[in-house]
Amino acid sequence: MTPADTAVFIDRLARARASMEANGVDTLLVSVGSDLPYLTGYEAMPLERLTMLVVPRHGEATLVIPRLEAPRVVEQPGAFSLRPWNETDDPVAIVAGLVSAPAVAAVGDTMWARFLVELLGHWPTDRTRYVRGTAVMNDLRMRKDAAEIAALQAAGAAADRVAAQLHAGEIPMVGRTEAEVSADISARLLAEGHDVVNFAIVAAGENAASPHHHPGPRVILDGELVLCDFGGTMAGYCSDITRCVHLGPPSNEIAEAYDVLHAAHAAGVAAGVVGAQCQDVDRAARKVITDAGYGEYFIHRTGHGIGMEAHEDPYMVEGNSLPIAAGHAFSVEPGIYVAGQWGMRLEDIVVAADGGPLSMNHANHSLVTLG
DSSP: OOGGGHHHHHHHHHHHHHHHHHHTOSEEEEOSSTHHHHHHSOOOOOOSSOOEEEEESSSOEEEEEEGGGGGGOOOOTTTEEEEEEOTTSOHHHHHHHHSOOOSEEEEOTTSOHHHHHHHHTTSOTTTOEEEETHHHHHHHHHSOOHHHHHHHHHHHHHHHHHHHHHHTTOSOOTTSBHHHHHHHHHHHHHHTTOSEEEEEEEEEGGGGGSTTOOOOSOBOOTTOEEEEEEEEEETTEEOOEEEEEEESOOOHHHHHHHHHHHHHHHHHHHHOOTTSBHHHHHHHHHHHHHHTTOGGGOOSOSEEEOSSSSSEEEEEOTTOOOBOOTTOEEEEOOEEEETTTEEEEOBEEEEOOTTSOEESOOSOOSOEEEO
8 A cells, every 4th residue: 555545544543432432442463463554554574572552442542562663664744643652662561552452452363472472561451451352353353345446356356367367378287297387377466466375275186176276286187177276465355266167078077066056156145145144155055056966066165254364354255144235355265175086166255245246267167179
């Protein structure tokens, strides 16, 4: 983000304070992790030196940061002030001194435990109750604003372009290892504008029955089904897409199973409407697969939230009755996995909107035959 986006951070901090008020939180403490760039535009390195945004319910927010890291911060006047600390300072004491011991402090999930333990020496539990920062941040982070949706669309379009190259046969497969194809896909994601590649799963034949297979030295052969699941981060927001190709004509078994998968994916996307429950997306996709006799081979949830992190709330899984709200962004990725034989998955990113689900991916959803 740029200095011109200061109003965005002022608004997000205002909404964070409103959430603190609603949840009875006096002070929010945000360290390394994606909540920090969400609120400040600055992504801290995961160092042993403490970086901490201190947000009191009333009063100015302060970013406590190692002095050597301070030049990396784009200051946002009116959003927060900067408090650099020197190598001989006690940064935890600085944090504790910025506010009186709060009755309730919300701590980010990814704060290092060592800093929380040290903070207990300043704000002991007989004076302060500690809760997870998710109580404050989850709803804010789940509801993507227009700029965030645009960023997800741009990342999704870049991933689509790589998927189109895959479907066009521009990424050689037969005779190459899974690892080589994974590296090829990764390079193409970067060439299409991603800043970081988060993963590039390439799984051939029986390896595709492992949903999170790590691509290795296994050589891809003609006549095989190949699952490719890849994504990265672009301008702070993530992409995630899965497409399958078949090297030569597929068997009737695989073609019929893929037709079921395709229908399950469509049903999951259609179910992702504002007001439905998150579990309804899972139920819709799973029903198609179960009714076709493949229920035991669908072994994971139907989707996960996505944004600044590849996996974040909300999760599309049985038991999650959270109502889908406009701005919720999530994957729809049903799969069918037959151990020792083959596996397949079809995935798009979807954003819930008042007018219906918006797909961030438009690459061909068919099982494309190559060769």
